[in-house]
Amino acid sequence: MNAKRKFPHGILRINSYLEQLKPAEKRVAQYILANYEEVIHLSITKLARAADVSEATVVKFCQHIGYSGYQELKIMLAQVEQSGEQERIYGEIEADDEIEEIIDKIFQIYDHSFQNTKKLLKQSNIKEAIDLLINARRVFFFGFGASGIVAEDSELKFKRINYSAEALIDNHRQKTMASLLSAEDLVVAISDSGRTRELMESLNIARNAGAKIMAITSNMGSPVTEIADTILLTSSKETPFRGSALASRMAQLAVIDVLFLGAAADKYDQTLEALDKTRVVMQDSRIK
Structure with a gap:
């Protein structure tokens, strides 16, 4: 508990805190996860309007996940884009999926989990x-x-x-x-x-x-x-x-x-x- 800790950055950090956020902060997180390439070019005012929250909520969200403010978060998101490490979203398993589709989707889910866990480690x-x-x-x-x-x-x-x-x-x-x-x-x-x-x-x-x-x-x-x-x-x-x-x-x-x-x-x-x-x-x- 006293050791210096390392934390993930950018999208992986947002995901790791997602379930701990208050409802308004979660709206900010969900908007960023769905539109992160756009967010790195948005002002705090435009992000707050897009997520239907106040600018203060955006700042609180950034601080909650360990950043000093919105500017530091944007820098980290920009680094994710430059490194090509953005999260890939795969299709969910549906009731009418053929077994071949289920096989593809489940191994995509595993691959996604392994790759991001590797980065976190x-x-x-x-x-x-x-x-x-x-x-x-x-x-x-x-x-x-x-x-x-x-x-x-x-x-x-x-x-x-x-x-x-x-x-x-x-x-x-x-x-x-x-x-x-x-x-x-x-x-x-x-x-x-x-x-x-x-x-x-x-x-x-x-x-x-x-x-x-x-x-x-x-x-x-x-x-x-x-x-x-x-x-x-x-x-x-x-x-x-x-x-x-x-x-x-x-x-x-x-x-x-x-x-x-x-x-x-x-x-x-x-x-x-x-x-x-x-x-x-x-x-x-x-x-x-």
Whole structure:
């Protein structure tokens, strides 16, 4: 929580704060996302009129997402245009789509999520996050629902390279273990929304016990980012089938893979030895 943080810029930053904005500020954000190429040439007065808000609301919006004012936001948006990194919008899955269309759309959604998450990781404190993992006595992955599945995958990966790792996806187990943690332990909180009440209850207990906290989320400014020592942002444009958490789950898995490989590379020889041992014992489980 005291570490210097890096934040995404331009469109990715707006998206990461979108769910935390007040209604008027969200109208500004939505107009910018839909018309960013136009916005970089607009005065604050014209943007306010287009978004049907006051000029003061535009300024508050800019400050809410971490810029000093409208001029700095325009500079960042202009850099996005020059680098060709504007967000591509893909078609949503419709009821009458053929299976070939669904295949195309879902992989476009995944590609979009992966590419933007990649940019966010390069702008994050990823090395600091890997150091937290390497130096932790024990690592606990907290998550619920689809994020819980990612937590369980994380436990399997890190156990295979001899980390003391455990996934906790039940609130009572999370709270019990959180109360027994120390400053040598790390909790990796996985939550796309960053607003799950049960998760925050467990994290507050872990924080009071002195544990370090790493957050993997797509929502900057959410409660989980306020309590975390290190934040790793994902980008996930979901389909109308939001309950399936398609893009968010894939983005979270990608971040975990980066952490896993970063930690593994730090102790390369020990990692290979551990992987060889686990591979040998699992070979007998295969049907020949």
